Amino acid sequence: MVGDITFIGKPHEYWARRVFSQSGADWQERVNFDRLRGDRLARAKEQMEIHDLGALVVYDGANVRYLTSSFQGNWKYNIFIRYAVLPRGGEPILFETAGSDLHCAKMDLPWMEGRIRPAITWKWSEGAQDMMVNRMVDSVLEVLRENKVEKERIAIDSMDMASLNAFQSKGLNVVNAWPAMSAARVVKTPDEIELLKQAAAIGDASMYKARYEWAKPGITERELSAKITNFMYTKGCEIVYEVIVASGGNTNPYRRWPTDKIIRQGDMVIIDNNTVGPSGYF
Incomplete structure (x- = not known):
């Protein structure tokens, strides 16, 4: 009996059950991170033209990463201490937190050489x-003037008062960056799809183990949450937010955090696994 071989000759990313290893190898083209960086930046630049923007100024951690491929932990993702600017016709400039973080960025991001500056933190x-x-x-x-776009529409993704x-006191024409950034990010590149499949594979495995190996009478909700968290990290996930486990009476009304309640025989168990997988995809 011949198995299904219809996948042969078609792009690897089209097939949900065909997942690359997270490691690299000389004998197989897997996730190509240089291509990933280039494709994401190209999509952002394309949307800038479509939306007639002189520059994108981003503070949201996911947007900074999309433009610069930089990451320094979840804690600094959305607290206004780092940002990036992509001017029309130019390349992105990363403003990284001064000190050791700045030095780490310069070591870690050779594709950003000469385009990393110290961030000014006002919060x-x-x-x-x-x-x-x-x-x-x-x-x-300064970046806008260097690229002669300061008179154009400047799109910003997030601001406080x-x-x-x-920004307004400087006479800049500020507009919303999210229509352009969302349009760029919503269509995934081949390498992004491969990373999403890797994240899905880890999530699938964690739920299987939770159901068939770990969720037994006598374990507490917190213990089950800890087992899932440990598994996700050991398999390559970047960020594991609190894994919600609710059982028995904690499912109605739904108590959305794990407690020290012991799971009993016959309990309904709800698991909400909110995790960011390899390279930030989930």
Whole structure:
């Protein structure tokens, strides 16, 4: 009996059950990270033209990563301490947190050589906020002027009131970056699809083990959550948020955090696994 061989000759990413290893090898083309970086940047530039933008200025961690392929942990993803600027016709500039983080970025990102600058952090600067937020905006404005796009539409993805006022005080035409960034990110490149399949494979395996090996009478919700968390990290996931486990009476009303309740025979068990897989895909 001949098995299904219809996949032969078709792109690997089209087949959900054909998943590459996370490691590299000389004998097989797997996820090509150089191509991934180039394809993502190309999609962002394409959407800038479609939306007639002079620059993208991004603070959201996922958007910074999309443009620069930089990552320094989940804790600094969305707290306004790092940002990136992509000017029309130019290449992205990363503003990384000053100190050891800046040095790590320069070591880790050879594709960003010469385009990493110290970020100006204005959040939590208390009485110095006005001065610091204006310095931050000046750092962005410097990039815009270098590329002669400061008179064009400048798209920003996220701001607080202090930064909004500072940008407007410089006379910039500020617009929303999310239509362009969302349009770029919603269509996945071949390598992004491969990374999504890797994340799905890890998630599938964790749920199988939770159901058939770990979720037994006597284990607590927190213990089961810890087993899932450990498994996800050991298999290559980047970030594991709190894995919700609710059982028995904690399922109605749904208690959306694990407790020290012991799971009993016959309990309904709800598991909500919120995890970011390899290279930030989930």
